[in-house]
Amino acid sequence: MTSATHPVASLAADRALEQDAMLHIAFYKFVALTDSDAVVIQLRALTRRLSGSILVAEEGINGVLAGTASELEVFEQALCRDARFADMVFKRSRCQTPPFARIKVHRKPEIVALGIEDASAAKRPGQPPTRISPQEWRELIAQKDVVVIDNRNSFEYRLGRFKNAIDPGVDNFRDFPGYIQAQAPKWKAAGKRVAMYCTGGIRCEKISPWMQEMGLTVYELEGGILNYFQQMPDADKDWQGECFVFDSRIALDTALEETKTQVEDVYGHHPDLQWRLLRAKRLEHDAE
Numbered sequence: 120m121t122s123a124t125h126p127v128a129s130l131a132a133d134r135a136l137e138q139d140a141m142l143h144i145a146f147y148k149f150v151a152l153t154d155s156d157a158v159v160i161q162l163r164a165l166t167r168r169l170s171g172s173i174l175v176a177e178e179g180i181n182g183v184l185a186g187t188a189s190e191l192e193v194f195e196q197a198l199c200r201d202a203r204f205a206d207m208v209f210k211r212s213r214c215q216t217p218p219f220a221r222i223k224v225h226r227k228p229e230i231v232a233l234g235i236e237d238a239s240a241a242k243r244p245g246q247p248p249t250r251i252s253p254q255e256w257r258e259l260i261a262q263k264d265v266v267v268i269d270n271r272n273s274f275e276y277r278l279g280r281f282k283n284a285i286d287p288g289v290d291n292f293r294d295f296p297g298y299i300q301a302q303a304p305k306w307k308a309a310g311k312r313v314a315m316y317c318t319g320g321i322r323c324e325k326i327s328p329w330m331q332e333m334g335l336t337v338y339e340l341e342g343g344i345l346n347y348f349q350q351m352p353d354a355d356k357d358w359q360g361e362c363f364v365f366d367s368r369i370a371l372d373t374a375l376e377e378t379k380t381q382v383e384d385v386y387g388h389h390p391d392l393q394w395r396l397l398r399a400k401r402l403e404h405d406a407e
Contacts, residue, residue: 141214142188143366144195145345147181147230147321149240150203155226162224165197170219174230178240180204181230181321183366185218210319210345212375218366231325234293240325249327250320250341253350257357259314259338266306268315270295270322271363274385278370279360281316292322296329303333316340316347318362348373 152158152175159175162182166173168190173182184191191211198204242248251259260267260281267284269276276286287298306313313335317323323339330337340347344362348354354373361370361378363385370380 139187139189141185141217142191143183143185143212143214143218143368144191145183145210145319146207147179147319148204148207149179149230149324152177152179152203159224159226161201162198163222165194166222166224169194170217170222172219172223172225174225174227176227176230179230183218184222185214185366208342208346210342210349212345212371213377214368215377216368218364218368231321232293233296233325233329235296235329238325238329240328242328243332246328246331249331249337249339250324251338252341253347256314256316256338256340256347257351260357262312264310264312265314266311268313270315270317270326275318275363278363278380278385279358281357282359284316295322295326299326299330299333299335303330303335307334312336312338314338314340317343318364319343319345345371345375348375 155175155177158180162173162175162180166184169184169186171182171184173180173184184194186194191209195207195209199207259265260283267281269280269284269286270292272290272292273286273288274290276284280286287295289295289298305311313330315323315327315337316339320339320341320343323343327337327339342349344358347358348362348371351357358373361372361380363370368377369382369385370378372378
């Protein structure tokens with residue numbers, strides 16, 4: 120006769136397995152860093168046991184990392200001890216495929232390049248807040264006077280999108296402002312409000328003050344698609360397809376689980392994207 124596993128021992132074992140599981144975290148914050156070189160050194164020390172990439176600039180930090188739950192928890196706690204990052208939000212998802220081959224921490228002019236001189240995520244005096252919660256987003260995008268814009272590349276849009284979202288038809292974030300400039304007069308004349316989203320929120324946060332300066336009423340999905348999936352158990356009511364991620368997992372479903380999509384499914388049928396396919400295959404080879 121076999122003895123039953125003690126429930127407390129079973130729970131402890133489950134927690135141990137969870138701590139050893141590989142996870143992915145995405146995070147960013149726009150915050151003035153007068154010592155960005157020192158921040159790079161600090162982050163390199165904190166990420167020695169992790170893999171991924173972090174960009175550091177005078178406007179803030181933008182990172183994606185992978186490691187065990189316990190390793191990532193150590194990193195998060197250490198980073199948040201810096202008052203500038205104390206309210207940092209980390210979006211977590213599980214990994215079956217190791218997302219990254221190594222760790223890279225780099226100093227850059229911008230953590231997300233917009234291509235507009237002096238563009239800043241900082242709100243100008245008098246500009247209202249633009250971020251809205253996933254719950255508010257669901258209600259907003261159902262309204263008839265709202266234009267829903269996918270603030271990502273076209274290949275990301277083709278893989279998955281919010282229902283009724285518009286594809287701006289760009290393959291680089293630097294081309295997005297040109298699309299907005301061309302459409303803004305029509306939207307304003309029609310009394311349209313603009314709701315936009317991206318993967319983690321950073322692209323929308325960078326461009327929203329500039330769009331407000333153009334006279335547009337703008338809203339951005341707080342935390343992006345990943346936060347929507349994390350906060351809304353029934354996200355598939357509003358979302359069609361999968362969410363592309365820029366790592367070896369390729370795509371996630373609305374439960375933040377890795378799908379079977381391959382890089383060829385994303386880039387293979389588009390001649391203009393062959394350079395992205397080749398780069399993805401090199402990264403895939405490096406991760407083996």
